[in-house]
Amino acid sequence: MLFSAGGLVAALLIPVLLVLFGIAFPLGWLAPDPAHLLSVLRHPVTKLILLVLCVLSLFHWAHRFRYTLHDGLRLKRLNPLIVLTCYGGAVCGSVATGYLILSA
Numbered sequence: 001m002l003f004s005a006g007g008l009v010a011a012l013l014i015p016v017l018l019v020l021f022g023i024a025f026p027l028g029w030l031a032p033d034p035a036h037l038l039s040v041l042r043h044p045v046t047k048l049i050l051l052v053l054c055v056l057s058l059f060h061w062a063h064r065f066r067y068t069l070h071d072g073l074r075l076k077r078l079n080p081l082i083v084l085t086c087y088g089g090a091v092c093g094s095v096a097t098g099y100l101i102l103s104a
Contacts, residue, residue, distance in 0.1 A: 006060025009053055047101050054097040062090035 066086040
């Protein structure tokens with residue numbers, strides 16, 4: 001479930017955010033008021049949505065990377081270490097993301 005949810009969220013939302021914050025705003029195509037943008041980013045619902053986006057993307061990465069190492073590179077003998085590293089990294093990244101987003 002986390003794999004498919006993370007893939008869906010990553011495929012639909014991350015490109016939109018990249019276009020907005022990486023192209024449209026810096027080039028002046030869209031010019032939001034900085035005070036309004038800051039108030040939107042400080043809203044608890046926005047923080048929750050960003051947290052969910054990051055957490056699901058991290059678990060999607062962990063699952064995809066695990067099976068790349070397991071099946072693609074044929075490291076089946078290291079499966080417990082791979083699982084611990086991939087999903088442990090996703091959990092640690094999720095906790096760090098939660099701390100950074102919710103404390104800001």
